[in-house]
Amino acid sequence: MATESLSRILWIGTIVLFLFYLLIGGLPFSAPVVANIVLAPVDISDQYQLWRLLSYPLGPSFIGLLLAGIAFGAPGEEVESILGKRSFGVALLWLTLAIGVLHVLGNWGESAYALSGLEHLALFTIVGFVYLFPQSSVRIFFINIPSWFVLTFACGLVLIQTVDAVVEGGHGAGALFTEGVVTLVASAGFFHARFQKYRFLLGAIRTFERVAFRPQHSGGNVRAAGGAMQPMPMRHVASRAFAGRLQPQHPVRRQELSDEERLNQILDQISETGYDSLSPDEQRFLREYSQRL
Structure with missing residues (x-):
């Protein structure tokens, strides 16, 4: 029996998280749960609560849920088909840990600047999808949207968040790690270093199929x-x-x-x-x- 793809599991998990925060996220018992999931730098620097380095993607984030709902559908399936299920999972795990560590180091000692949500994992997947399949599209509510537009939309959200964190929140360069700017750049570098030849071949093969x-x-x-x-x-x-x-x-x-x-x-x-x-x-x-x- 064929097993579910990792991206499919993540997409279902995204829906579950959305329903959780929509229906019972405001109830009293959910507050302690969320408080022990999100990652604030002081949780590591002072209290050594290391599990938060991996649990923060489960925290509440509307933008993270929105992007994850897009990324872990068809785009995630395609990226996983190229990376392989195991490599895709390992890449997401390392990204989660790396962003958590960079958030703590870049905002050392802060207690109010928390990191949460699936945004970074979604950005990694969207960047990979656009890099590997630049002429593709994503179907959202029965509308085919070019993948480059989805990436542009995601980049716009990241830029708005970063400016708001620096200007309104008073945070320094650590906001580049927390809000996703570094994730976008690092993801593009990862896929280019690993698949630059494949991307060229992909375009040539598709051209051959279309013309011949x-x-x-x-x-x-x-x-x-x-x-x-x-x-x-x-x-x-x-x-x-x-x-x-x-x-x-x-x-x-x-x-x-x-x-x-x-x-x-x-x-x-x-x-x-x-x-x-x-x-x-x-x-x-x-x-x-x-x-x-």
Whole structure:
């Protein structure tokens, strides 16, 4: 039996948190629970309550819940398909811990500046989705919204929060860690360092599928880089002039079909175990394949 993806679990958890804070978050018994979840620097510097470094994402944050509800839907599924379930989970765990530590160090000794919510995990996922799938869109309330617009919206919220924390709240440079500016930059750096070659190949492969395949013919299946199964139509291969004569290209056509089948297998492997699981020979095949497009 197939297990639920991590992003799906996180999306369901986001809905549960939203309902919790909406329905019973204002009741008296919920206040002590929330007080022991959020992360204020003084909780670590003076009281050594280290669990807060990992529990703060469960704290209340409207913006965090909003962005998480978007990020852990289709975008999270796609990013997880490239990173792999385990790597995606480890990356989110390390991000949670790193932002918590930076929040404490950047705002050392403060008691009123608390960190809470899923905002940083959502920002990481949205940045990865836009980087890996720049031409994609997100479906929100039956409307397809370009992924770059979602990222721009998230960046705008981060900027507003940061300015408010510095100007109105009187916080210093530590607000860059707390409000998400550093998360945006670090996430972009992470995905670029790890997947810059894949992003190039992804664009080339999608261009090849869009231009070369003919929808009116039928054939097998090709998995698009986004993870969805698409028909792999047979395409007509024209004759090519060679040495003054037109030569049929049947051998070339058979070789192209063989390469397409191998490409399909490699994309399946990337979807299941991540790009890093490819062997050097498979990575070389992708590079050579993209150069022929």
